[in-house]
Amino acid sequence: MASMNISLPDPMRDYVQGRIDDGHYASVSDYVRALIRQDQSGIEDEKRWLGELDASIAESLAEMSADGGIDLDRACDAALAEIGTTGGPSRR
Structure with a gap:
């Protein structure tokens, strides 16, 4: 080896020695x-x-390249529109 x-x-040395002394x-x-x-x-x-x-x-x-997934802007607009129709906050 x-x-x-x-x-x-010194403070670091004392700390290490304390960890050893504590078992x-x-x-x-x-x-x-x-x-x-x-x-x-941690690196791994x-x-x-x-x-x-x-x-x-x-x-x-x-x-997304295969036309899958959901466009974020459309999804947010739809969610906000739905919230607006149920009496929740609207996007204005």
Whole structure:
């Protein structure tokens, strides 16, 4: 296993030592490894979310290109017209 040296300001060093003393981590190395795993997991979650978003956008664009879906302006106009006929607020 490789070693790395890092420098921390005293308050950060004290914080890490406190986490170890409280039993949350076995050592400074354990603490740093946990932070790296958390960062890696967050990056993977973000990549997965962005991939799903891209796929959803592509699907929506394909549907709209095939004359599917609903035009937002028409949908809003219809909803506002319906609200206006039931005594709700109108768009004027």
